[in-house]
Amino acid sequence: MDLKASLLAAPGPQQRRAIAKAITLLESTRADHRARADELLTELLPHTGKSFRLGISGVPGVGKSTFIEALGLALIGQGHRVAVLAIDPSSSVSGGSILGDKTRMEQLSIHPQAYIRPSPSSGTLGGVAAKTREAMLVCEAAGYDLVIVETVGVGQSETAVAGMTDMFVLLQLPNAGDDLQAIKKGVMELADLVVINKADIDRDAATRAQAQITSALRILGQHGRPDHAQHDATLWHAQVLQLSALKAQGIDAFWQAVTRFRGLQEGSGRLAARRRQQALAWMWERIESGLRQAFRQHPQVKSLLPQITRDVEHGRLAASTAARQLLQVMRPGH
Amino acid sequence: MDLKASLLAAPGPQQRRAIAKAITLLESTRADHRARADELLTELLPHTGKSFRLGISGVPGVGKSTFIEALGLALIGQGHRVAVLAIDPSSSVSGGSILGDKTRMEQLSIHPQAYIRPSPSSGTLGGVAAKTREAMLVCEAAGYDLVIVETVGVGQSETAVAGMTDMFVLLQLPNAGDDLQAIKKGVMELADLVVINKADIDRDAATRAQAQITSALRILGQHGRPDHAQHDATLWHAQVLQLSALKAQGIDAFWQAVTRFRGLQEGSGRLAARRRQQALAWMWERIESGLRQAFRQHPQVKSLLPQITRDVEHGRLAASTAARQLLQVMRPGH
Numbered sequence: 001m002d003l004k005a006s007l008l009a010a011p012g013p014q015q016r017r018a019i020a021k022a023i024t025l026l027e028s029t030r031a032d033h034r035a036r037a038d039e040l041l042t043e044l045l046p047h048t049g050k051s052f053r054l055g056i057s058g059v060p061g062v063g064k065s066t067f068i069e070a071l072g073l074a075l076i077g078q079g080h081r082v083a084v085l086a087i088d089p090s091s092s093v094s095g096g097s098i099l100g101d102k103t104r105m106e107q108l109s110i111h112p113q114a115y116i117r118p119s120p121s122s123g124t125l126g127g128v129a130a131k132t133r134e135a136m137l138v139c140e141a142a143g144y145d146l147v148i149v150e151t152v153g154v155g156q157s158e159t160a161v162a163g164m165t166d167m168f169v170l171l172q173l174p175n176a177g178d179d180l181q182a183i184k185k186g187v188m189e190l191a192d193l194v195v196i197n198k199a200d201i202d203r204d205a206a207t208r209a210q211a212q213i214t215s216a217l218r219i220l221g222q223h224g225r226p227d228h229a230q231h232d233a234t235l236w237h238a239q240v241l242q243l244s245a246l247k248a249q250g251i252d253a254f255w256q257a258v259t260r261f262r263g264l265q266e267g268s269g270r271l272a273a274r275r276r277q278q279a280l281a282w283m284w285e286r287i288e289s290g291l292r293q294a295f296r297q298h299p300q301v302k303s304l305l306p307q308i309t310r311d312v313e314h315g316r317l318a319a320s321t322a323a324r325q326l327l328q329v330m331r332p333g334h
Numbered sequence: 335m336d337l338k339a340s341l342l343a344a345p346g347p348q349q350r351r352a353i354a355k356a357i358t359l360l361e362s363t364r365a366d367h368r369a370r371a372d373e374l375l376t377e378l379l380p381h382t383g384k385s386f387r388l389g390i391s392g393v394p395g396v397g398k399s400t401f402i403e404a405l406g407l408a409l410i411g412q413g414h415r416v417a418v419l420a421i422d423p424s425s426s427v428s429g430g431s432i433l434g435d436k437t438r439m440e441q442l443s444i445h446p447q448a449y450i451r452p453s454p455s456s457g458t459l460g461g462v463a464a465k466t467r468e469a470m471l472v473c474e475a476a477g478y479d480l481v482i483v484e485t486v487g488v489g490q491s492e493t494a495v496a497g498m499t500d501m502f503v504l505l506q507l508p509n510a511g512d513d514l515q516a517i518k519k520g521v522m523e524l525a526d527l528v529v530i531n532k533a534d535i536d537r538d539a540a541t542r543a544q545a546q547i548t549s550a551l552r553i554l555g556q557h558g559r560p561d562h563a564q565h566d567a568t569l570w571h572a573q574v575l576q577l578s579a580l581k582a583q584g585i586d587a588f589w590q591a592v593t594r595f596r597g598l599q600e601g602s603g604r605l606a607a608r609r610r611q612q613a614l615a616w617m618w619e620r621i622e623s624g625l626r627q628a629f630r631q632h633p634q635v636k637s638l639l640p641q642i643t644r645d646v647e648h649g650r651l652a653a654s655t656a657a658r659q660l661l662q663v664m665r666p667g668h
Contacts, residue, residue, distance in 0.1 A: 034658075038652070038654075038655045038658065041652040041654075041655055042650075042651060042652065042655060045649055045650060045651070045652060046649075048649070049649055130654050133653075133654070134652065134654060137652065215549075216550065275649075276647045279646050279647060279649070279653045280643065280646060280647060280653070282653040282654070283642075283643075283646050283653040283654075283656045283657050284657075286653065286654050286657030286658075287629065287657045287660060287661060288622060288625070288626065290657060290658075290661040291622070291625040291626065291629055291661070291664075292622065292625065294661075294664070295621065295625055308617075309614065309617075312613045312614060312617050313610045313613060313614060315379055315380075315382070315383055315609075315613070316376075316379065317376060317379070318372070318375040318376060318379060318468065318471065319467075319613045319614070319616040319617040319620065320372075320375075320464050320467070320468060320616070320617075320620050321372045321375055321376060322617045323617050323618075323620030323621045323624060324368075324372065324620075324624075326621060327621060327624040327625070327628075330625075330628070
């Protein structure tokens with residue numbers, strides 16, 4: 001049975017092997033693999049898009065793995081199939097951190113109705129995100145109806161995850177007063193839902209954090225960054241929930257909020273619009289990344305760039321003049 | 335006397351005409367004008383950089399013109415020379431709004447120690463911002479020691495202005511509770527200083543707004559968006575001031591805050607670093623804009639793009655596959 005057929009067949013060890021094989025193909029840098037991967041993706045596309053795509057972010061220590069394990073097991077208990085993918089821009093440096101160790105989701109990782117894939121461990125953030133986005137399509141074609149994309153709350157990866165999911169959830173610790181400072185600017189406003197985890201440790205702190213974050217979200221406004229597809233502010237205001245993943249408290253309320261959000265987004269046509277926008281934004285992101293790469297690899301640009309960069313830094317050359325000079329060498333016939 | 339000499343000569347009607355002529359040259363789309371403009375810019379560069387560059391933004395009606403007029407006249411009274419430039423991304427559509435009508439700064443516009451230039455009225459935001467950035471260099475070479483770059487609080491222009499100035503000031507109205515909603519996400523966090531204008535109209539509301547915005551800034555953190563050069567958070571926390579531009583109340587306190595900020599930034603080397611970062615970011619912004627333009631104008635891309643865009647939108651083609659297909663046609667020898 002070929003790869004596509006195995007992916008679309010019934011769940012089981014063979015399908016699981018096919019998923020792993022397909023994702024390995026997508027992650028390969030060999031041109032012939034890439035061509036086969038593109039062919040496979042195009043064939044799989046009609047079978048994708050039926051899952052709900054949930055993005056989850058939070059700083060290290062906030063309890064993402066515990067939360068995803070508790071959520072995943074609860075949903076599998078309700079008959080769902082759950083895929084968990086990760087984007088970790090630091091993994092190419094550190095050799096993999098989040099999900100690198102599957103034992104962090106001990107029960108979920110061995111469950112037959114779950115599929116867990118660590119972050120691709122090489123490439124730029126754009127490249128890593130591209131692989132994860134494609135891996136998401138493979139999991140959808142294989143019938144996983146909830147795809148969770150996890151990322152750490154450092155770097156630019158939250159934007160990438162919010163840009164490929166239907167709902168973006170930010171996990172927070174109860175000590176908001178101190179730790180809100182640690183949230184990268186621009187991340188809070190991507191959130192469709194904020195979850196204060198470990199709320200059982202200090203109920204008062206969690207309640208204060210809930211109030212503070214609710215107020216911050218209100219002040220930030222509910223419009224979404226203009227460059228990101230978000231929810232419809234007339235239908236949904238980003239909520240703040242408390243829960244304890246470790247004690248499996250609040251998981252039901254969380255899932256109810258997700259379900260309500262999904263219903264509103266689907267009913268208003270906003271889910272489909274968000275996906276269309278995401279796909280187009282993604283195409284352009286990849287095009288621009290490819291153009292930048294071709295530019296930087298051009299022999300003449302390579303030889304001129306260091307000196308021109310120094311001249312611009314030291315104010316000997318206007319930035320716009322420098323740009324025009326460098327673009328000039330890319331012109332055909334130059 | 336040639337253009338460069340007239341620009342560097344003593345202030346007066348001749349210099350004023352030279353500035354206007356140089357900026358017109360920079361704004362021209364003719365290739366020979368552009369070449370001469372680049373030459374002029376490179377010659378002027380050693381004479382630039384000595385001014386303080388102040389970015390000012392706020393929604394229509396917040397009183398930007400009144401504020402700039404009050405500030406400009408006060409500073410001219412202290413011996414400064416003040417240039418005011420505008421970036422209005424909507425001016426190419428509307429035919430010019432901010433500064434289009436110089437009578438909005440009645441006294442400042444006719445003052446011999448002030449130079450006011452409306453927004454370039456055609457081009458993309460990137461193009462308009464490029465012209466304004468170059469016009470800023472012309473004004474600096476002509477000895478204006480304060481350059482104000484004004485923009486409206488709509489569109490993406492605040493990011494462009496924050497990316498070309500030493501300090502970014504956001505003007506707000508006293509009714510923050512309602513109107514903070516109208517601040518585009520990501521703008522508040524660009525601010526080095528927030529000014530609540532028209533504070534005399536409702537002192538209580540202004541004081542509430544001041545508290546709310548101070549709290550929002552604290553929650554947002556003081557780290558600056560990673561993609562923007564900002565102030566050093568260990569030295570400066572974005573402040574919130576009340577003033578009334580119409581009654582010329584609070585202008586002194588505002589200028590004291592600017593002066594203190596400038597001193598800290600200069601003393602810590604952060605001003606120079608911010609300018610270096612801005613110049614490099616600007617060069618890359620212009621390069622990427624040029625690459626995008628060349629891509630979109632490529633005949634094969636032009637013919638393929640509409641169908642590929644529809645295929646991606648309707649889920650018939652994966653976004654990354656589409657990007658690879660389009661990049662393929664740009665390859666030499668294809």
